Amino acid sequence: MKKIEIIENILEANETIASRNKQLLDKHRVLAINIMSAPGAGKTSLILQTLKKLKGKLNIAIIEGDVASTVDAEKVQNEARAVVQINTGNMPESCSLMAAMIESALKDMPLDGIELLLIENVGNLICPSEFTLGEHRRVVISSLPEGDDKPTKYPLIFIDADAVIINKMDLLPYVDFDIAAFRRSIAGLNPKTEVFEISCKTGEGIERWYTWVLDQVKANATRR
Numbered sequence: 001m002k003k004i005e006i007i008e009n010i011l012e013a014n015e016t017i018a019s020r021n022k023q024l025l026d027k028h029r030v031l032a033i034n035i036m037s038a039p040g041a042g043k044t045s046l047i048l049q050t051l052k053k054l055k056g057k058l059n060i061a062i063i064e065g066d067v068a069s070t071v072d073a074e075k076v077q078n079e080a081r082a083v084v085q086i087n088t089g090n091m092p093e094s095c096s097l098m099a100a101m102i103e104s105a106l107k108d109m110p111l112d113g114i115e116l117l118l119i120e121n122v123g124n125l126i127c128p129s130e131f132t133l134g135e136h137r138r139v140v141i142s143s144l145p146e147g148d149d150k151p152t153k154y155p156l157i158f159i160d161a162d163a164v165i166i167n168k169m170d171l172l173p174y175v176d177f178d179i180a181a182f183r184r185s186i187a188g189l190n191p192k193t194e195v196f197e198i199s200c201k202t203g204e205g206i207e208r209w210y211t212w213v214l215d216q217v218k219a220n221a222t223r224r
């Protein structure tokens with residue numbers, strides 16, 4: 001009799017594909033960073049700044065995740081070694097990238113020619129925390145207009161972040177955002193994470209971010 005296996009747990013199935021993705025990336029020595037935030041916090045802006053700054057130092061590919069459109073992919077296409085846009089569609093289960101989508105995108109990537117893959121997740125603070133993609137580092141951006149209570153209200157996404165970025169620091173004089181309170185919340189949830197205060201508009205604080213990215217890529221390249 002033929003045995004039929006049923007995958008009941010969608011998260012478990014996602015994990016299986018995610019570890020396959022990671023193995024493939026490791027085989028080609030590509031470091032993948034999953035960039036997550038609420039809509040509009042500055043994921044694409046950060047990717048653009050990173051591409052411009054690290055051009056000539058690193059070969060970078062981008063996966064853009066959006067519910068619809070190629071707007072973000074068009075913004076980054078001239079700066080990156082390769083760009084793949086994933087449209088998840090407007091379904092309730094499409095509020096995040098999933099490992100299977102990354103698996104398809106990796107088929108179109110020149111993996112031997114890149115050292116860094118930046119993945120822009122769909123703008124959302126809930127779903128992306130559940131679905132790992134096979135990434136090596138997880139980065140969450142919070143921007144000042146969102147308010148300083150997001151780690152308290154959406155803790156899961158911050159708990160396993162390797163880095164948390166506070167973006168739009170240029171707006172500090174105009175909005176009520178208590179940086180110290182935000183940092184205290186993060187320290188309570190995830191004391192080991194790096195916290196960066198930056199402005200993608202003015203470039204303030206962004207140098208430390210580039211250095212961190214370069215360090216992660218170097219550590220990945222020399223990993224045995």
Ligand SMILES: Nc1nc2c(ncn2[C@@H]2O[C@H](COP(=O)(O)OP(=O)(O)OP(=O)(O)O)[C@@H](O)[C@H]2O)c(=O)[nH]1
Binds near residue numbers: 169
């Ligand atoms: N003042 C200010 N505006 C910024 C900064 N970073 C990004 N923005 C603006 O914020 C808006 C959203 O930025 P994006 O980079 O598109 O944000 P995103 O997270 O990619 O947005 P989605 O892909 O829609 O989720 C744009 O109008 C940016 O110009 C910043 O540091 N300061």
Ligand SMILES: [Mg+2]
Binds near residue numbers: 043045120
């Ligand atoms: Mg974007």
